Amino acid sequence: MTHLPKFSASLLHPRYWALWFGVGMLWLVVQLPYPVIYRLGCGIGHLAQRLMKRRVRIAQRNLELCFPHMSEAECQKMVAKNFESVGMGLMETGMAWFWSDRRMSRWMEVIDFEHVRNVQAQGRGILLIGVHFLTLEIGARMFGLNEPGIGVYRPNDNPVIDLLQTWGRMRSNKSMIDRKDLKGMIRALKAGDVVWYAPDHDYGPRASVFVPFFAVKDAASTSGTWMLARMSQACIVPFVPRRKPGGKGYELIILEPECSPPLDDAETTAAWMNKVVERCIMMAPEQYMWLHRRFKTRPEGVPSRY
Secondary structure, eight states: OOOOOOOOGGGGSGGGHHHHHHHHHHHHHTTSOHHHHHHHHHHHHHHHHHHOHHHHHHHHHHHHHHOTTSOHHHHHHHHHHHHHHHHHHHHHHHHHHHSOHHHHHHTEEEEOTHHHHHHHHTTOOEEEEOOOBTTHHHHHHHHHHHSOOEEEEOOOSSHHHHHHHHHHHTTSSSEEEETTOHHHHHHHHHTTOEEEEOOOSOOOSTTEEEEEETTEEEEEEESHHHHHHHHHOOEEEEEEEEEOTTSOOEEEEEOOOBSSOOOSSHHHHHHHHHHHHHHHHTTSGGGBOTTSOTTOOOOTTOOOOO
């Protein structure tokens, strides 16, 4: 069972003062007009690219592995745009947590939300597939403004961040579930809820199978999708929160539901799910979290890709 964090006086200890100050500064910055926030975010991203050399190498390596025919110039351009998204991701976290519903609605466009309504009309739960775009936080807020759901998350080791991320995500959603709470997810789906779930990262060898992902033939991919879909009989609905170019706002795009996914075994489902994830990523590839070591888990005895 998931126990959500609550505020306590211990969070005001001096060791957390710098963090609280940073959060306060983020709150102040996101009160600025959005075009200004956009320029600041991109500027922070350019600075991050200079400072985060290790993450730059990881992003380059991921792109090389996924798109072996991409030229070096194209790769460098993609990395530069990706780090702009890194900077904007920080701004968008503040926007998702601190903007009013009215301001958020002003800068978002919703596309094909009737897919969600059609599934709900059948009385079925929705396993909402949200891949790790750098627009993740603002995407969850936008979706919740249209249909409050339940987010699957990893509790943060820092109690202040854990409290803030839970509070921010609960502004427009029903609740949060620890990603290890499989029974809680299944109960929510069987009750007809919308459960946000991200199956695209490398979560280690214990709950993974090796299936293709882009040009990588043996990418460790979670078996969780297979277990959740098989045990809950929920419909799978992917969505893409895409930042418009030039500081013009956001699109929340709902893709076609799949209510009969292939569930023969974990490998079959994971391979199918990776194709869905690929389609989502290609709708905004420069906004995806390429900084994650997506291919760190390898079959036993096989050397690291990094």
